[in-house]
Amino acid sequence: MMRLYYSPGACSLTQHILLCMSGMEFSVERVDLKTKQTEHKRDFREVNPHGQVPTLELDNHTILTENIAIAQYIADKTPSANLIAPVGHDDRYQTLSWLSYVATELHKAYGPIFKSSVQAEKDAAIKVLEDKFQALDARLKDRKFIATESFTIADAYLYVVLRWRKIIPNLPSYPAIDSFMQRVESLPAVQQALKQEGLMA
Ligand SMILES: N[C@@H](CCC(=O)N[C@@H](CS)C(=O)NCC(=O)O)C(=O)O
Numbered sequence: 001m002m003r004l005y006y007s008p009g010a011c012s013l014t015q016h017i018l019l020c021m022s023g024m025e026f027s028v029e030r031v032d033l034k035t036k037q038t039e040h041k042r043d044f045r046e047v048n049p050h051g052q053v054p055t056l057e058l059d060n061h062t063i064l065t066e067n068i069a070i071a072q073y074i075a076d077k078t079p080s081a082n083l084i085a086p087v088g089h090d091d092r093y094q095t096l097s098w099l100s101y102v103a104t105e106l107h108k109a110y111g112p113i114f115k116s117s118v119q120a121e122k123d124a125a126i127k128v129l130e131d132k133f134q135a136l137d138a139r140l141k142d143r144k145f146i147a148t149e150s151f152t153i154a155d156a157y158l159y160v161v162l163r164w165r166k167i168i169p170n171l172p173s174y175p176a177i178d179s180f181m182q183r184v185e186s187l188p189a190v191q192q193a194l195k196q197e198g199l200m201a
Pocket of ligand 1 (some may be wrong): 103
């Protein structure tokens, strides 16, 4: 059975949601990202030398890392779940475009907020993120999902990264982002993953 290494609420929540949507059998193993120990007292660096989640151990025990790769793997293994359009279809590249944007522009822009001890660096990162939130809010005003007409792997990742905005104090309101978040959060697979990660109120 596949095993997803995750940390509660981290970017690996994306793949947790997608696995719940896929209908595939899987198990999860929690990782403490500070100590790099798993809940079964294993040294996580022996599984993934980068020490990062998400990490997916496949049925044949091969290790797959990186958000973009694992999300596509889950989607392509379960076409009936409609998590990404097939190769050659225009919608696929819209989804990959947004998936890349979330990974390289949005996710990484949070870095100083989580890691820096210098307030000026945090403030600069917040300013960058506010501009991105404003642009996302404008895009989501008249659409249900970020890339295509239906939910895709890009929406799962976007939802997870936008959840983190709660740690930023005094953000302006973004009504279209709020509606998007509610729409995604109401999906049964999202509820299931949140519950399994102990993130339900
Ligand atoms: N490039 C990696 C980045 C993954 C990443 O940033 N994971 C974070 C959690 S959201 C993590 O494991 N941080 C711990 C660390 O970097 O030591 C990917 O896209 O999968």
